[in-house]
Amino acid sequence: MPSLKDFRVRIASVQSTKKITSAMKMVAASKLRRAQEAAEAARPYAERMEKMLGNLAGSFKGQAGAPKMMAGTGKDDVHLLLVMTANRGLCGGFNSNIIRMARTTIRELRDQGKTVKVLCVGRRGRDNLRRDYCDLIVDSFTEFGRKTVALVEAAQVATKVTDMFEAGQFDVCTMIYSRFKSAMTQIPSRQQIVPFPAPASAAPSVPYDYEPSDKEILQDLLPRNLAIQVFRSMLENAASFYGAQMTAMDSATRNAGDMIRNLTLRYNRTRQAMITKELIEIISGAEAV
Amino acid sequence: MADTLTFDLVTPGRLLLSEQVEMVIVPGSEGYFGVLPKHAPVISTLRPGVIDVHQGGAVTRQFFVAGGFAEVSAAGATVLVEEACAVKDITRDMVENRKAEAAALADNAATDDDRKKAARARWVADEMAAVIARAG
DSSP states (O other): OOOHHHHHHHHHHHHHHHHHHHHHHHHHHHHHHHHHHHHHHTHHHHHHHHHHHHHHHHHHTTOTTOOHHHHOOSOOOEEEEEEEOOSOOOSTTHHHHHHHHHHHHHHHHHHTTOEEEEEEESHHHHHHHHHHHGGGEEEEEOSOOSSSOOHHHHHHHHHHHHHHHHTTOOSEEEEEEEEEOOSSOEEEEEEEEESOOOOSSOSOSSOOEEESOHHHHHHHHHHHHHHHHHHHHHHHHHHHHHHHHHHHHHHHHHHHHHHHHHHHHHHHHHHHHHHHHHHHHHHHHHHHO | OOOOEEEEEEOSSOEEEEEEESEEEEEETTEEEEEOTTOOOEEEEBOSEEEEEEETTEEEEEEEEOSEEEEEETTEEEEEESOEEEGGGOOHHHHHHHHHHHHHHHHHOOSHHHHHHHHHHHHHHHHHHHHHHHHO
16 A cells, blocks of 8 residues: 555656646647648649649650659669658657558568668657668668758758669659648658659640750759658658647646546545544544543 | 739748739740740749849849749749749848858869759859849
8 A cells, every 4th residue: 555655756746747748738739830831831832843743744755765763764673761750759659650651561562572772761760660670771861850841951861862763772762751631630651752653644735845955854853853742741741740749748648637636536535544544543542541 | 904924933931922923034044034924835944043023014023043943834934943032132141151152062072963063052152143233
């Protein structure tokens, strides 16, 4: 039977935990708003770029001479997975959902006899995957998104991917990240970024003039598009992370509240039991005299 | 009222401008070109330079862009740039910083790619300086 002092200590410690989690929830909520705004602000650029690429890709349809980044290498033996996670935990199932998806993907691809390489963005993913797939990880970026997601960081990732592709180190690159649906729901998703999946739409209705030439524009546009896609998923990831963290911290705060209520109840019961016991002792002592 | 076209200026961070304008002049990589309503569809890369937005027969806004892409279609003109700022916001300090950065890049360049990047940065800085010189 724990003593009254034990109860008091435990209640105090749960109370301070509750304070911390509720503060973290607050912080996550305000950061979530900012991350969400950033993700929304980045949308027009990505959408328009996609449209422009779609138009360009339309003019290349069925033609030889499209850049390799769009046409692919003609094989799909070596897969590169870009696993994007957060740098920190305390966010419920956010990281583990992404990691689980990455693991399933690795397993599936291996079952099909493909070679898999992994590029980690975010410390959590690297730390977790390193345990089982240490030999697959080619590189990792773990210093990103300290405060806000910057395009420069996305560009670094994109450059790395482009370099690897040009060196012929992989055939297909897929990004695994968490799509932001709402503060409560984040959907781990896969998106193929290399070779660029040509949009289903037919060739543009109006023929475009290209300056300097369609090929040169495409050569310029594709790496940039890669950076933008990475950037966008990084933003989505950041928003998802704060959403998940907010939800996790909210339920942690609520749990702590429940626990405090429970402990207080038991504390009072024990206190009353002790008083009763003392009274009985006094009364029976008085009777004995 | 004269014919207008929809002009969008978009950076990765945000939609900088989206409005009906009479004409825009865009720094295409093969020379500046003006876009009026019903312009033939064109996709072009951009060089560092200034975008002039014409409204009511006069230039109402000017943006400095460091290069990007322009698409003109029946729907209007869209300019995608990684960096853009209003010309009136450019300061001498910014230009000096840019020049210093470009010089640093050139000093540290080890590969051809790096050298190309440095040259590009230098070009952007020079264009910026030219813009400021013109503005006085």
